[in-house]
Amino acid sequence: MEFVMIGLLAFAIILLILSAFMRDPYKSIREEIDQLSMQQIQDMYVIKKKLKVLEEELLVNDVDFQPALSVQQPPSSKQKKDIHEIIKNQVWSLAQQGLTVEQIAKQSSLMPSEVESILVEMIGRG
The missing domain is CATH 1.20.5 (Single alpha-helices involved in coiled-coils or other helix-helix interfaces)
Incomplete structure (x- = not known):
């Protein structure tokens, strides 16, 4: 041991x-x-x-x-033309998803009238 x-x-x-x-x-x-x-x-x-x-x-x-x-001042027609194409496509895409004009305006930092004019323009394009 x-x-x-x-x-x-x-x-x-x-x-x-x-x-x-x-x-x-x-x-x-x-x-x-x-x-x-x-x-x-x-x-x-x-x-x-x-x-x-x-x-x-x-x-x-x-x-x-x-x-x-x-x-x-309110945007003139010249300022409306300055909206970038990417923003227009984003607005169109959001509209196709079913968002309201106010929601799109808030999300894209645009005025509702600008959103409406973009939508009219995009509908006119086809």
Whole structure:
């Protein structure tokens, strides 16, 4: 019984010494994960910084744009022609889906009269 205890103790000491000299198999993986984490944090910082700049630009543009809206006159026929073709197609698609003119106007940021004129134009095209 004593020999078994001494043998187990000796085996434990040998394993302890070996574990001190063994190379950690997960060390390289941990280092890679740390590097990826740092890179991701840096990328997120850059993205947030760019987003903040864009938001500030939009706020500046909104401040410049707000007074123009309060003094804006009803759109003339020339302004109606300036509506982009993509918007017209979107209005037509929404109308085919069964949305009301008011819903389409709200969704496409147009006035109801503009939506109606676009729909008349699209019906005229066929």
